Amino acid sequence: MAKDIYVGLLGFGTVGTGVVRVLQENAEDIAQKAGARIHIKKVLVRDITKKREYLEKVELTNRPEDIMDDPEISIVIELLGGLHPSRELMLQAMEKGKQVVTANKDVVAQFGHDLFDMAEKHNVAFRFEASVGGGIPIITPLKECLTGNRISDIMGIVNGTTNYMLTKMAEDGSDYNAVLKEAQRLGYAEANPAADVEGMDAARKAAILASIAFNTRIQLDQVSVEGITNIEPADINYANQLGYVIKLLAVAKDYGDRGVNVRVHPVFLPSSHPLASVKDVFNAIFLRGNAIGDAMFYGRGAGSLPTASAVVADVISEARDIVNDQSSPIGCTCYNKRPFCPLEDTESSYYVRLHVKDEPGVLGAIATAFGDSNVSLKSVIQTRMVGTNAEIVAVTHVVKHSHLQKAADILSSLAVVDKIRSVIRVEAE
Ligand SMILES: NC(=O)c1ccc[n+]([C@@H]2O[C@H](COP(=O)([O-])OP(=O)(O)OC[C@H]3O[C@@H](n4cnc5c(N)ncnc54)[C@H](OP(=O)(O)O)[C@@H]3O)[C@@H](O)[C@H]2O)c1
Incomplete structure (x- = not known):
C-alpha cells in the first residue's frame, strides 16, 4: 500500500494553481513513480475569500503557522514570489524538519547560502529546479547528469519577455516601445517591465546557474548587467545584414587562473548558432562541458x-527520498572559492555603431582611435546618412573589454564623433 505524503503549498497563483492541477491530473502515475500518494493538504494565500479554480481538495489559510505547525506536512512548496516572507517561511519550514521546493529565483540568488546552511543543519532537501528556465530541466542536469564534467561556458536565453521582444523587433521591424506595448498586451511583460528589460531577472538566473556550474558562490552583485532598452531597429538590421541575430544572454565563462566571469547583456550571435533559432518566449541554455562537449536545453521558461x-x-x-528513508540530500555544491574575473579582463569581438560628421578624414581619425587602444578592426562600413551625420559600423577582432572601453572613451572625445549609438559584444564565433 502506497504511503501518503502531505504537502503545504505557499501561494496559489499562476504556478501554485498549475502545481495543484498537475498533481491532481497525473495523480495515479505520480503515486507509482513516487511510491507514495502526494496530497496538497493546506495552501497559504493572502485572500482566502477570492474565487479560485482547483479548490475542491485543498484547504486555504492565510496563517503560515497552520502549515508550519502541522506535523503531518513533510514537504513545503514556496510559490509566493519576492524575497520576504518567502525566505523566512522556507527557513522556518526547514527548522521544522520539512523538505522545501521553490521556484523563487530572487530568494535562491540572494539567500541561497542561508537556505542551504539551514537545510544541511536539519538534514532536509532543498530543491529549486523551476527557479531557472521554468519548465526546462537545467539545475538537476547540472547537479547530477553532468556532474562528471568541468563546465567551461554557459550561454542562456533565460528571460522569455526580452526574447519575445527581440524576436518581434527582428521579424516585424518594430521599435522597442511598440514591441514592449505588445508584450504587455499579451501578458508577457509586466506593467513595470524593468526587471525583465533591464536584465535583472536574467542576472539572478545567471548567478544561480554559474554557482552550480562552477561550484563556486557567485553573488548577484558580481554579475554585470545590461538590458535591451538601448537596442534600436538599426542594430537589428545590421545584425541581420552581417549574419547575426541579437539575443539577450546570460553568459558565464571559466577563464582558468583568471577566475570566472558572469554577465548579462545583448549579444550579436551568429545566425547559425543553436541559440539563434530560439524565438518568442522560449528559453534555452547552451553549455560546454569537457566530457559532453556542447549541449542545449530548450523549452518553455515560464507559464503555469x-x-x-x-x-x-x-x-x-x-517524496521518493522520504519513502526510501534517504537522509543525505544533495546539498550546496559550491565547494570551490574561485576568483571573479573582472569584466574589463574578458575578451570578445565587438560591434560598434557611430554617428559622425560627414567630412574628409573622419574614417582615419576613427581608425587611429581604435589603433591607439590596441583594438584591431575586422571590418568598417560607412552605411548611410542619418540627418547631417554619417553612420559608421565597425566590427573588431577579439579584444580585451578594457581596450574597447578605452577606444570608446577616445572616440567620444573626438569632435568629429557625434555619438556612439551602440556597442554590442559578438559571442560564439
Ligand atoms: N509565473 C511563472 O511563469 C513563473 C515561472 C518561473 C518561476 N516563477 C516563480 O514562481 C513564484 C510564484 O509565481 P506566480 O507567478 O505563481 O505568482 P502569483 O501568480 O503572483 O501568485 C502568488 C501567490 O502567492 C500568494 N501570496 C503572495 N504573497 C503572500 C503573502 N505574503 N502571504 C500569503 N500569500 C501570499 C498570493 O495570494 P493571493 O492569491 O491571495 O493574492 C498568490 O496566491 C515566483 O517566485 C516566481 O518568480 C514563476
Missing part, C-alpha cells in the same frame, strides 16, 4: 503548467 512541471518533479524526488 511548464513551471509546475519542474516544481512537481522536485516534489516527487523529495
Whole structure:
C-alpha cells in the first residue's frame, strides 16, 4: 500500500494553481513513480475569500503557522514570489524538519547560502529546479547528469519577455516601445517591465546557474548587467545584414587562473548558432562541458503548467527520498572559492555603431582611435546618412573589454564623433 505524503503549498497563483492541477491530473502515475500518494493538504494565500479554480481538495489559510505547525506536512512548496516572507517561511519550514521546493529565483540568488546552511543543519532537501528556465530541466542536469564534467561556458536565453521582444523587433521591424506595448498586451511583460528589460531577472538566473556550474558562490552583485532598452531597429538590421541575430544572454565563462566571469547583456550571435533559432518566449541554455562537449536545453521558461512541471518533479524526488528513508540530500555544491574575473579582463569581438560628421578624414581619425587602444578592426562600413551625420559600423577582432572601453572613451572625445549609438559584444564565433 502506497504511503501518503502531505504537502503545504505557499501561494496559489499562476504556478501554485498549475502545481495543484498537475498533481491532481497525473495523480495515479505520480503515486507509482513516487511510491507514495502526494496530497496538497493546506495552501497559504493572502485572500482566502477570492474565487479560485482547483479548490475542491485543498484547504486555504492565510496563517503560515497552520502549515508550519502541522506535523503531518513533510514537504513545503514556496510559490509566493519576492524575497520576504518567502525566505523566512522556507527557513522556518526547514527548522521544522520539512523538505522545501521553490521556484523563487530572487530568494535562491540572494539567500541561497542561508537556505542551504539551514537545510544541511536539519538534514532536509532543498530543491529549486523551476527557479531557472521554468519548465526546462537545467539545475538537476547540472547537479547530477553532468556532474562528471568541468563546465567551461554557459550561454542562456533565460528571460522569455526580452526574447519575445527581440524576436518581434527582428521579424516585424518594430521599435522597442511598440514591441514592449505588445508584450504587455499579451501578458508577457509586466506593467513595470524593468526587471525583465533591464536584465535583472536574467542576472539572478545567471548567478544561480554559474554557482552550480562552477561550484563556486557567485553573488548577484558580481554579475554585470545590461538590458535591451538601448537596442534600436538599426542594430537589428545590421545584425541581420552581417549574419547575426541579437539575443539577450546570460553568459558565464571559466577563464582558468583568471577566475570566472558572469554577465548579462545583448549579444550579436551568429545566425547559425543553436541559440539563434530560439524565438518568442522560449528559453534555452547552451553549455560546454569537457566530457559532453556542447549541449542545449530548450523549452518553455515560464507559464503555469511548464513551471509546475519542474516544481512537481522536485516534489516527487523529495517524496521518493522520504519513502526510501534517504537522509543525505544533495546539498550546496559550491565547494570551490574561485576568483571573479573582472569584466574589463574578458575578451570578445565587438560591434560598434557611430554617428559622425560627414567630412574628409573622419574614417582615419576613427581608425587611429581604435589603433591607439590596441583594438584591431575586422571590418568598417560607412552605411548611410542619418540627418547631417554619417553612420559608421565597425566590427573588431577579439579584444580585451578594457581596450574597447578605452577606444570608446577616445572616440567620444573626438569632435568629429557625434555619438556612439551602440556597442554590442559578438559571442560564439
Ligand atoms: N509565473 C511563472 O511563469 C513563473 C515561472 C518561473 C518561476 N516563477 C516563480 O514562481 C513564484 C510564484 O509565481 P506566480 O507567478 O505563481 O505568482 P502569483 O501568480 O503572483 O501568485 C502568488 C501567490 O502567492 C500568494 N501570496 C503572495 N504573497 C503572500 C503573502 N505574503 N502571504 C500569503 N500569500 C501570499 C498570493 O495570494 P493571493 O492569491 O491571495 O493574492 C498568490 O496566491 C515566483 O517566485 C516566481 O518568480 C514563476
